[in-house]
Amino acid sequence: MRILMAGASGFLGNRLITGPLRGHEIVRLVRRAPKGPDEIRWTPASGQLDPEALDGVDAVINLSGANIGDQRWTPAFRRLLRDSRVEPTRTLAEAIAKHGTPRPATFISASGINIYGDTGDRVVDETDTPGEGFFPDLCRVWEAATRPAEEAGVRVVLLRSGVPLEKDEGFLKPQMLPFRLGVGGPIAGGRQWVPWISLDDWLSAVGFLLQERTDLAGPVNVTSPVPVTNAAFTKAFGAALHRPAVLPIPEFGVRAAVGGVAELAVMSTRAVPAVLSRAGFPFRHNDVSTALKDALEDR
Numbered sequence: 001m002r003i004l005m006a007g008a009s010g011f012l013g014n015r016l017i018t019g020p021l022r023g024h025e026i027v028r029l030v031r032r033a034p035k036g037p038d039e040i041r042w043t044p045a046s047g048q049l050d051p052e053a054l055d056g057v058d059a060v061i062n063l064s065g066a067n068i069g070d071q072r073w074t075p076a077f078r079r080l081l082r083d084s085r086v087e088p089t090r091t092l093a094e095a096i097a098k099h100g101t102p103r104p105a106t107f108i109s110a111s112g113i114n115i116y117g118d119t120g121d122r123v124v125d126e127t128d129t130p131g132e133g134f135f136p137d138l139c140r141v142w143e144a145a146t147r148p149a150e151e152a153g154v155r156v157v158l159l160r161s162g163v164p165l166e167k168d169e170g171f172l173k174p175q176m177l178p179f180r181l182g183v184g185g186p187i188a189g190g191r192q193w194v195p196w197i198s199l200d201d202w203l204s205a206v207g208f209l210l211q212e213r214t215d216l217a218g219p220v221n222v223t224s225p226v227p228v229t230n231a232a233f234t235k236a237f238g239a240a241l242h243r244p245a246v247l248p249i250p251e252f253g254v255r256a257a258v259g260g261v262a263e264l265a266v267m268s269t270r271a272v273p274a275v276l277s278r279a280g281f282p283f284r285h286n287d288v289s290t291a292l293k294d295a296l297e298d299r
Helices: 011-018 075-098 134-144 147-151 173-180 199-212 230-241 251-265 274-278 288-296
Strands: 002-006 025-030 039-043 059-062 106-112 155-161 163-165 196-198 218-222
Touching: 002 011, 011 199, 059 075, 059 199, 075 106, 075 134, 075 147, 106 134, 106 199, 134 251, 155 199, 163 199, 163 288, 173 230, 196 199, 196 288, 199 218, 218 274, 230 288
Parallel strands: 002 025, 002 059, 025 039, 059 106, 106 155, 155 218, 163 196
Antiparallel strands: none
């Protein structure tokens, strides 16, 4: 299979290429001069992508987007979060739609589980509507940018990803030091639900959606079937590191330290992967304690 990938240099893209996509022909989209025949230059900010980039492509995977990180969400950074997701997605979708036949059969595009907003203790799945707030609004526009490809008859899969667990990247990375020092603890009371997923399950789910269940389209929650509260997650994280995790972190403390990203830290999203579960996807990790222990092992 020939796969065109945006965001291949990110940790999820790299893991896909060396994991479930190993053996396939991967063509990377880059924003610099190409270094070889497996790279194609594009400029998504201005919608520029050589139409020939899609020649012979069976599937397109889009993982573009600036890292949320732990910096303050200034108005400029909020624009970056939006533009770095929406513009590449729109550029790819329009290029797919304009390409002559045969078009790529599948367009898999990243989205976020935070599209549902703060749902409290209410369980949500793919049939629920988007919530309110900055991140739900961002995800709504992000997903809408794929419509040209969908309207052209291409199968579009929207990866509403939860929190992949990996010690050197993403959600766990900024927490490693305080937890190792024994000063970690539940955030804002710890009652909010964390839509986590093991990295192995996230990678396997993308491979499953790409190659095994080609009948599935639309939004797919890529999360564990067993979400946990922040308090339970914190306890399991501390146990995996053999450290106490009992120092509570008030919401104002999170906001003072990291600003806007606190919106996600205190958001409760009790999401379940109904589409994957009905499709018979074999989750490897349903227990957050086991998943965290595996994530913290040296690989």
